[in-house]
Amino acid sequence: MLSYTIQRLLQAIPVLLLTSLLIFVGLRLAxxxxxxxxxxxxxxxxxxxxxxxQLGLDQNYAAQYYIWIDAVxxxxxxxxxxxxxxxxxxxxxxxxxxxxxxxxxxIASTMLGILLGLIxxxxxxxxxxxxxxxxxxxxxxxxVFWSGMLLIYLFGVEFRLFPVAGRVAFSQDPLAALKSxxxxxxxxxxxxxxxxxxxxxDGIQDxxxxxxxxxxxxxxxxxxxxxxxxxxxxxxxxxxxxAGAKLGNLIGGTALVEIVFSWPGIGSxxxxxxxxRDYGVxxxxxxxxxxGFLFSNLLVDLLYGYLDPRVRHVQSA
Amino acid sequence: MSSPRKDRAIRDLGxxxxxxxxxxxxxISLAAPVLPIYDYTAMHPQRLAKPxxxxxxxxxxxxxxxxxxxxxxMRTSVGVAGLAVIGAAVLGVPLGLVSxxxxxxxxxxxxxxxxxxxxxxxxxxxxxxxxxxxxxAFSTAIALSIVGIPQMARIVRGxxxxxxxxxxIDAARVIGASTARIMVGHILRNIMGPICVQATLFFAIGVxxxxxxxxxxxGVQVPLSSxxxxxxxxxxxxxxxxxxxxxxxxVITVIVFALNVAADGLRDRSDPRG
Amino acid sequence: MRTAGAKPASARPSxxxxxxxxxxxxxxxxxxxxVIDVSFSVGAGEAxxxxxxxxxxxxxxxxxxxxxxxxxxxxxxxTRSTFGGTDLLSGGPDMLGTRIGxxxxxxxxxxxxxxxxxxxxxxxxxxxxxxxASAARKRAASLLKEVGIxxxxxxxxxxxxxxxxxxxxxxxxxxxxxxxxxxLVADEPTTALDATVQAEVVDLVLSLxxxxxxxxxxxxHDLGLLQRVADRVAVMYAGRIVETGPAGIVLNKPSHPYSxxxxxxxxxxxxxxxxxxDTIPGTPPRDLSVIRGCAFLPRCPRxxxxxxxERPELIDTGRAAGHRGACWHMTREAST
Numbered sequence: 001m002l003s004y005t006i007q008r009l010l011q012a013i014p015v016l017l018l019t020s021l022l023i024f025v026g027l028r029l030a031x032x033x034x035x036x037x038x039x040x041x042x043x044x045x046x047x048x049x050x051x052x053x054q055l056g057l058d059q060n061y062a063a064q065y066y067i068w069i070d071a072v073x074x075x076x077x078x079x080x081x082x083x084x085x086x087x088x089x090x091x092x093x094x095x096x097x098x099x100x101x102x103x104x105x106x107i108a109s110t111m112l113g114i115l116l117g118l119i120x121x122x123x124x125x126x127x128x129x130x131x132x133x134x135x136x137x138x139x140x141x142x143x144v145f146w147s148g149m150l151l152i153y154l155f156g157v158e159f160r161l162f163p164v165a166g167r168v169a170f171s172q173d174p175l176a177a178l179k180s181x182x183x184x185x186x187x188x189x190x191x192x193x194x195x196x197x198x199x200x201x202d203g204i205q206d207x208x209x210x211x212x213x214x215x216x217x218x219x220x221x222x223x224x225x226x227x228x229x230x231x232x233x234x235x236x237x238x239x240x241x242x243a244g245a246k247l248g249n250l251i252g253g254t255a256l257v258e259i260v261f262s263w264p265g266i267g268s269x270x271x272x273x274x275x276x277r278d279y280g281v282x283x284x285x286x287x288x289x290x291x292g293f294l295f296s297n298l299l300v301d302l303l304y305g306y307l308d309p310r311v312r313h314v315q316s317a
Numbered sequence: 318m319s320s321p322r323k324d325r326a327i328r329d330l331g332x333x334x335x336x337x338x339x340x341x342x343x344x345i346s347l348a349a350p351v352l353p354i355y356d357y358t359a360m361h362p363q364r365l366a367k368p369x370x371x372x373x374x375x376x377x378x379x380x381x382x383x384x385x386x387x388x389x390x391m392r393t394s395v396g397v398a399g400l401a402v403i404g405a406a407v408l409g410v411p412l413g414l415v416s417x418x419x420x421x422x423x424x425x426x427x428x429x430x431x432x433x434x435x436x437x438x439x440x441x442x443x444x445x446x447x448x449x450x451x452x453x454a455f456s457t458a459i460a461l462s463i464v465g466i467p468q469m470a471r472i473v474r475g476x477x478x479x480x481x482x483x484x485x486i487d488a489a490r491v492i493g494a495s496t497a498r499i500m501v502g503h504i505l506r507n508i509m510g511p512i513c514v515q516a517t518l519f520f521a522i523g524v525x526x527x528x529x530x531x532x533x534x535x536g537v538q539v540p541l542s543s544x545x546x547x548x549x550x551x552x553x554x555x556x557x558x559x560x561x562x563x564x565x566x567x568v569i570t571v572i573v574f575a576l577n578v579a580a581d582g583l584r585d586r587s588d589p590r591g
Numbered sequence: 592m593r594t595a596g597a598k599p600a601s602a603r604p605s606x607x608x609x610x611x612x613x614x615x616x617x618x619x620x621x622x623x624x625x626v627i628d629v630s631f632s633v634g635a636g637e638a639x640x641x642x643x644x645x646x647x648x649x650x651x652x653x654x655x656x657x658x659x660x661x662x663x664x665x666x667x668x669x670t671r672s673t674f675g676g677t678d679l680l681s682g683g684p685d686m687l688g689t690r691i692g693x694x695x696x697x698x699x700x701x702x703x704x705x706x707x708x709x710x711x712x713x714x715x716x717x718x719x720x721x722x723x724a725s726a727a728r729k730r731a732a733s734l735l736k737e738v739g740i741x742x743x744x745x746x747x748x749x750x751x752x753x754x755x756x757x758x759x760x761x762x763x764x765x766x767x768x769x770x771x772x773x774x775l776v777a778d779e780p781t782t783a784l785d786a787t788v789q790a791e792v793v794d795l796v797l798s799l800x801x802x803x804x805x806x807x808x809x810x811x812h813d814l815g816l817l818q819r820v821a822d823r824v825a826v827m828y829a830g831r832i833v834e835t836g837p838a839g840i841v842l843n844k845p846s847h848p849y850s851x852x853x854x855x856x857x858x859x860x861x862x863x864x865x866x867x868x869d870t871i872p873g874t875p876p877r878d879l880s881v882i883r884g885c886a887f888l889p890r891c892p893r894x895x896x897x898x899x900x901e902r903p904e905l906i907d908t909g910r911a912a913g914h915r916g917a918c919w920h921m922t923r924e925a926s927t
Contacts, residue, residue, distance in 0.1 A: 018433045026449050125324065141521075141573035143528045146548060146566035153555050153562075212703040215695060218659055219715035219766070220688025229714065230703050237705060252440025256529050260552075271533050274448060282448060289441055309750045310704055322619070 004305050012294050019290050020072075023283060024065050072287070087284045090269060095288070097167055098265030102254045102296075104181055105188030109250065110243045112189050113196025114236070120197060121204030121235065122227065133201075136194035144253040148187040148260035155183060165262040184261045188253050192246060199242035203235035210234070237307045244300030251293050266292075332582030335575040342572055346392040354385040358540060365558045374560050377550070386547060387564050393454065393543040394569070397536075398523030400458035402516050405465025410512065412466065413473025414501060417481060428474075431467040439464045443526050447535045454537040457530055464526065465519045472515045476508040510587025514580050521576035528569055544569050604675035605690065605773035605806060607633040607656070611670035614648070614655045622666060624879045626652045627830045633774065638800065638807040640821030640838065642814060642853070646875055648830040649810050650778050657691055657776060674774065688715045692767030696779040698759040702751040708762050709747025716769040734765040739795060757788035761795060768799065774806040775799075782811065793819060814857050818842055823913070826850045829886035830879050832905060836914030846908050846921040848891050885918070893920040 116136060120129045139147075156164035162183050168176040207213065208231055216226045255267025262268070266285055273281035345352070355361075361372075361380040368375045374383035416427040434442065443460045450456035481504060530536035531545030538546075544565040551562035614626035626648040633639045643649040654660055655667045658679045672679045674686050687693070695701040702711055712734060713727040722730065728747065735743035738761040751759055760780060767775060777796065781789040793816065800807055809820050817824055817838060824842055825835040826849065834847040845851050852871040873890040876882055885891070885898040897919050905915040 015433060018429075019437075022433065023445070026445055137574060137577060138570065141570045141577060143525055143532075143545070143548075143566065143569055145529065145532050146569065149548070149552060149555060149562055150566070153559070157556055211695065211697070211700045214659065215693070215701045216703070216715075218687055218693040218695075220685070220770075221715050221718060225714070225718070229706065234703065234705055248438030248441075250438075252438040252529070255440060255444075256532065259533065270444065271535075274444065275534055286441065286445055290437060293438060293441075308705065310752050 005302060008298055008301055012298055016291065016294060019294075020069065020287060021065070023286050023290075024068060072284075087281050090281065091266060091284060091288055094264055094266045094269050096169075097263060098254060098258070098267060099292075100167075100181065101184055101188075101257065101263055101265060102250060102292075104185045105192070105250055105254060105257075106243065106247070106296075108185045108189040109192035110196055110239070112193035113243065114200060114239060116193060116197035117200025117204070117239070118232065120201040122232075124201075124205065132197070136197050139190045139194045140192075142190065143256075144187055144191040145256040145260045147190045148184065148257055151183045151187055152260070167263050184257045184263055187257050187260070188250060191253055192243075192250055195246050195249070196239055196243050200235055200239050203238055204231055207231045207234045237304070240300060240304050240307060244297060244304070247293060247296055247300065251289065255289075328582065328585065331578050332585075335578035335582065338571065338575040339579060342391065342395060342575075345388060346395045349388050349392045352388065354388055355382040357381060357385040357389040357542070365554060365561075367558075368560060374564055375558055377558070377561055378554060383561055383564060386542060387544070387568060390542050390544040390547050390565055391568055391572075393537055393541055394524055394527055394545065395572070397454055397458045397527045397543065398461065398520055400455075401461030401465055401523045401527075402520050404458065404462030405469045405519060406512070406516055408462065409466040409469025410473050410505075413470035413475075414477055414504065416470065417474045417477035418501060418504070424474075427470070431470055434463075434467045435471070439522065439526055440529055443530055444533070444535060447530060452535050452538050454541055454543075457527055457536045460530075461523050461526055465523070468519060469512075469515060472511055473508065476511045477504050480504045480507050510583070514583045514587060517576055517580040517583060521573045521580070524569060524573055524576070603773075605635045607674050607691075607774060607806065607808075609656045609669065609672045611668075612652060612656055612672060613668050614651050614660065615666050617664060617666060622880075625665075625830055626655065627879065629827070629830075629832055631825050631832065631835065633806050633808055635773065636800075636804050636806055638809065638820055638822045640817035640824040641808065641810045641827060642812060642817060642824060643827035644812060644875055646877075647827040649827045652827070653776060653778065653808055653810055654693075657693070658687065659693070688772075689719050689770045690772050691774045691776060692770070692772040694760070694763050694767050694775065694777045694780045697783045698754075698756065698763045699751060701763060702759070704751055707748050707750055708754070708759075708766075709749075712747070712762070712766045712769055719770045731765070731769070734769060735762065737768075737799070738762070738765045739791075740765075755788075756784050757791060760784060760788075760792055764792075764795065764799070768803070771803075772805070774808070776808045776810075778810045779812070780809075781816065782813075789816075796820070814842055814853055826853070829876050829882065831886065831917065833887070833918070834916040835905070836908075836916075837911055840911050840914055846910065846914070846916040847918045848893050848920070849887050850916075852890075887918075893918075895920060 116132050120132045120136075123129055152164045155161045163176075163180050164183070166180060168180045170177040210230075212234075213226060213230050216230045254265070255270060257263065258265045258267040259271060266288060270282065270285040270289065272278075273285065355372075359381060361376060361382070363372070363376050364380045365378055366372055366376045366380075372382050372384065374387065377383055377386065412427065416424045437445070442464050443457075446460035446463050447457065450459050527536055527543060528545030528548070531543045532549045534546075534549065536545055537543045547565040548562060551558075551565070555562045609632065610630045612626060612629045613624065615622040615624040629648075629652045631639065631641070631652075641649045641653065651660070651665075655665065656669070656672045656679065657674075658672075660667055667680060669680060674691060677686065679686060702708070706714075709728065709731055712731040713722075713724075716722060716730065717724070717727045720727075731747055732743040735746055740746055740758060740761055746754075746762075751762075754762060764775075764780075775796070780796075781792050784792060796807070796809075797820065799805060807820070809817065811817065821838040821842075823836065824838045825832050826841060826845070826847065827833065828849050834841055834845055834850045841850060842854070845854060849871070856870050871890050876886055876889075879886070882902075884900055884902050885894075886902075888894050888898050891898070901919075903917045903919050905917045908914050908916050908921055
């Protein structure tokens with residue numbers, strides 16, 4: 001198990017490097033002069049030159065890249081144009097909020113998806129299956145920010161059950177924190193649960209016909225036990241990867257949900273700073289987002305390895 | 318419990334309804350300039366009016382007719398997504414084919430690069446590319462294309478490799494430089510099914526992603542408007558003029574829903590039967 | 592806990608009797624017959640071999656008879672299918688797992704990959720015998736020892752993919768015997784194994800049969816294997832039994848032209864020169880519903896007019912007790 005973990009960590013490094021390279025190159029390709037951007041709209045030509053020298057932009061690209069990576073590894077991500085705060089500070093402040101939302105969205109999507117998938121899978125062709133399938137298809141067709149808006153209107157304004165914007169930290173007031181988390185999480189779940197549900201449903205259908213189920217019948221086990229131990233159990237394991245495979249969706253969705261609900265996370269930071277042309281923040285936030293994405297992928301992979309004994313043993317063999 | 322025959326009939330019906338809806342959308346989008354609707358930029362004196370006989374969906378905060386804005390927004394959204402699909406196909410299909418047929422070092426290099434791109438969540442990738450290409454409808458289409466190329470290329474490569482395996486034994490006996498061209502042509506014809514399915518699915522992703530980008534402010538810019546940018550503006554007026562925020566969302570949902578159903582139907586048709 | 596030694600003669604009846612069994616699959620194109628009017632029986636402690644090519648219906652017939660087929664996929668009818676007098680087809684499979692144990696062809700696929708082998712041996716044991724976890728585990732460990740798996744305790748906690756093919760099939764046999772059944776049904780249990788391992792598994796089953804006084808049904812396409820294993824043999828072709836009787840006769844001097852063809856093919860493979868591998872020309876029929884007359888007609892060296900018009904029923908050959916064949920032109924010896 002340990003060797004599997006290390007293997008996966010090592011595999012992630014080249015991807016990370018490649019990604020940082022892409023971000024770096026991408027930014028250099030952007031129209032305009034980075035030093036001009038990073039110095040701010042009111043800088044004089046002399047100031048721009050100073051910034052250019054400070055940032056090492058007068059050196060060749062390879063040196064620049066090295067300087068940037070070196071800075072990143074030392075925790076120095078530059079400063080924001082707008083308020084001059086160190087970017088790393090901004091990111092840290094907001095990271096907790098985004099992690100919270102993303103994690104709760106993931107858990108809610110997976111749980112709701114499993115519930116819907118079980119219903120659909122165990123009673124296929126029935127009315128309830130058709131209803132579930134229909135609403136699943138609807139869920140992934142709705143833009144996540146629109147579902148957010150609808151939820152705000154429905155639960156926040158009409159029925160006044162939940163707050164419509166902002167975030168309350170758990171440290172302040174757990175109950176209010178949960179309430180502020182509720183609608184954004186639901187918006188994410190509506191968009192992502194159907195994917196999990198569909199996957200589980202298909203998995204159950206496949207496993208039903210599997211040979212090991214026939215063996216279980218030949219052993220005289222009761223139907224419910226066969227369904228539990230030989231069908232559902234086998235189908236749940238790949239669900240973890242399915243849920244994880246769509247992490248990209250979830251992260252993208254998180255950014256949009258943050259905006260709709262004024263949730264102070266990295267996603268809304270990214271978008272705000274793009275609008276403000278605060279490229280230092282954009283660069284760092286993108287890198288951070290990708291890092292988080294890769295890390296959560298790794299976690300999902302490890303979880304899958306833990307759950308499926310075949311993977312565990314193949315990797316360590 | 319229902320029979321497989323009833324299932325199939327329902328799915329067929331669903332497929333054709335979806336195709337009908339998409340056809341309708343296409344026609345309306347193309348015909349928008351000549352449709353008997355208001356000019357979507359024209360500002361009328363009535364601001365945020367309720368739906369009435371004069372303005373079927375009411376007006377927005379500038380007095381513009383919402384219905385015509387929805388129609389033109391749909392035209393823009395569909396147009397941008399459509400361009401993206403074409404772009405992704407035009408670049409992704411050859412890339413996947415070359416990778417599959419050539420194999421070896423090229424294949425490995427291409428796949429690694431595509432994997433790195435696929436590693437990005439699509440919205441983030443689109444945002445990232447938009448940062449380079451700048452905002453606006455056309456550059457959004459480019460950004461979406463770039464998001465779509467790895468997806469297309471991967472599917473094409475996978476299917477092409479399966480097809481090529483079938484051909485391999487025959488091709489081994491054919492001599493001549495035209496072999497490659499024959500192989501590619503044959504493979505291409507046989508993988509049209511999966512390509513169409515993927516293109517349809519990507520269309521749906523394109524519509525949703527464009528809406529997201531425009532909602533953020535990075536997509537289409539004024540004076541053009543897409544369904545996503547409409548929702549951005551409508552947000553503030555939800556309580557006063559709900560239809561302003563609901564209508565564009567409904568249109569997006571219907572289009573994406575229909576695209577997903579159509580893709581499922583295409584998959585059924587191309588897989589076991591074809 | 593069963594000890595070595597024969598079962599007392601006054602044990603409960605454990606004979607399998609199947610009469611007039613027919614199975615047809617429900618397909619979108621309509622019902623497709625795969626087994627037609629098959630009858631066989633296995634007395635207590637007796638070993639029946641069922642042999643035939645792929646598609647002859649041999650596996651389907653037996654699995655249907657013991658009530659293992661999914662009624663959604665297949666339509667099963669029989670005049671009678673009982674074990675020890677109790678009906679096997681009327682919805683309640685009480686016999687499966689308790690008095691009838693089944694071993695399938697490919698153990699890696701037949702077992703659940705995400706459950707330990709120990710768990711799969713004990714779960715039905717605990718359900719049927721109401722044992723607690725530790726008692727079940729002890730019993731499972733001794734079963735593994737009985738089938739020749741060393742290090743049984745540790746093996747209980749291993750997963751199927753950690754076993755070699757032969758070992759895993761032994762474990763499957765242990766699983767089938769967990770609740771002390773009287774009849775063991777083995778559906779091509781050695782087909783997926785290497786030749787050396789095959790022999791070991793055959794040895795194992797034979798010794799278990801003796802020590803536990805098991806009835807046995809062994810389904811295979813391998814004639815040679817049944818020489819060692821079976822008391823009686825039934826040969827199936829195109830969904831019907833075409834010859835049945837004592838193993839010595841059916842496997843060495845069969846009467847039906849199909850059985851003779853099979854035997855000639857096996858013999859030429861092992862003893863003939865490699866130039867002349869005798870095969871039966873042609874292939875078995877796919878669609879059994881359109882056959883008029885004898886199904887073997889297109890491939891039969893002795894085909895005559897009567898064969899096309901009238902399908903031969905199983906009749907006594909007169910050569911030995913219980914030896915029957917379905918042919919209008921049966922001979923005493925194998926034809927050259």
